[in-house]
Amino acid sequence: MKGGPSEGKLREGDVLESVDGTPVTDLDQVSKALQTRKRGDTVQVAVRRADGAVTVPIVLGENEGKPVLGISVGQVPADPKVRIGFGVRQVGGPSAGLMLTLGIIDLLEPGDLTGGKDIAGTGEIAVDGAVGPIGGISHKLQGAKRDGATAFLVPAANCTEAKSSPPDGLQLIKVDDLDGALAALADVREGRPAPSC
Known part of the structure; x- marks a missing residue:
């Protein structure tokens, strides 16, 4: 998300594998992995990319009192050529x-x-x-x-x-x-x- 903690560190299309060593496969697991953290904490986010796997340190931000990575998480489409865009801006978290x-x-x-x-x-x-x-x-x-x-x-x-x-x-x-x-x-x-x- 523009201006978020992960901007310039994580990329669109990264596949999240773990947060601080805890495997994540959906948004609930990402939220649970962050629930004991606070703004300013650094977490290690492991992602898989087309050019290989990397672990990226991210300093957490905050939204409505909860720690955030500043990313939108979605399921990987069955066909990677299919892309759906919503054109939604400034929506933090899963509320929409x-x-x-x-x-x-x-x-x-x-x-x-x-x-x-x-x-x-x-x-x-x-x-x-x-x-x-x-x-x-x-x-x-x-x-x-x-x-x-x-x-x-x-x-x-x-x-x-x-x-x-x-x-x-x-x-x-x-x-x-x-x-x-x-x-x-x-x-x-x-x-x-x-x-x-």
Whole structure:
């Protein structure tokens, strides 16, 4: 990520193998490997590149109180010639996972997932479709309302915090997983009650 701790040290396309000797194969494992660290700590990140394997020291940064490498982690596509770009800038961490997934589905499926309504949301998405909690939910709710959203998809684990200071007129929709998010969008689109926080 531009300006992040790994800029100029790690490269797009590097395959993460381990963080401080702990093997990592997905984003959760990267987060777990960093959870006992803090901003300013140096970690050894082992990566595999086209020109060989290297271990790179990275001085950790911080985002929302959590240590970060300043990278976006994704799965290696089955066909390395296939590249998907989102054009998303200044997104730190996995908070946009659910919404990016819904955006892809919206592009691939006929019709409009939201029925033309302005719906915002957040949440980390796991390989099995589970929607995980994120940090800074109150700020995201305020930003969504400011930008015209009428409903917000809230990870179930963030519902208590979201209900503590919801913006007026913003419907809080509780989601546990991708299927639930799709069902909730269908409810909103068709004018049915959606699961709420």
